[in-house]
Every structure is written in C-alpha cells, then in structure tokens.
Amino acid sequence: MTEKVQINGKDLWIIIEPHERHITHDDPKEYFTASYHTKDPESHPGGIMLLTEEKTPLIFDSPVQALEYANEKLLGII
Numbered sequence: 001m002t003e004k005v006q007i008n009g010k011d012l013w014i015i016i017e018p019h020e021r022h023i024t025h026d027d028p029k030e031y032f033t034a035s036y037h038t039k040d041p042e043s044h045p046g047g048i049m050l051l052t053e054e055k056t057p058l059i060f061d062s063p064v065q066a067l068e069y070a071n072e073k074l075l076g077i078i
Helices: 063-077
Strands: 001-008 010-019 031-037
Touching: 001 063, 010 063, 031 063
Parallel strands: none
Antiparallel strands: 001 010, 010 031
C-alpha cells in the first residue's frame, strides 16, 4: 500500500508492506513494516525503512497503525 502525504509542505510517500514474523508456530497473524520516500517510488525505487533503536524494522499489527505511526514520526523528521 502506498500513501502520498504532505508533511511540513513536502510531498512524501509512505509504503506499507506485509512482513512475515512468526512468534510461535500457532501465530498466523500478518504484520507490517513502513518506509518513506521523498520522491515518487514508482520512478525512484528505494526508501527509508522505519527502524527500532536496534536497527531492525519496526513491526506493526495493522496497515493503519503503521501509517499513523509513520505520519507522526515524520512530523519530527521532515
């Protein structure tokens, strides 16, 4: 899922992608990661993944949670 947003007057694209994470063998739940791009990702691949302090991808329970976090985090970065 790609969401174009405007933060502090700048266009950004937030990409939410499924992420496989198996906490237990009985955990079929789907998780998500988020990255952002300062240029249209269709013509400029790559982006900046939102990471934990340990430099691993932040994992979210839903695309909505990932998008909300990314918007909030980017307000402080951009």
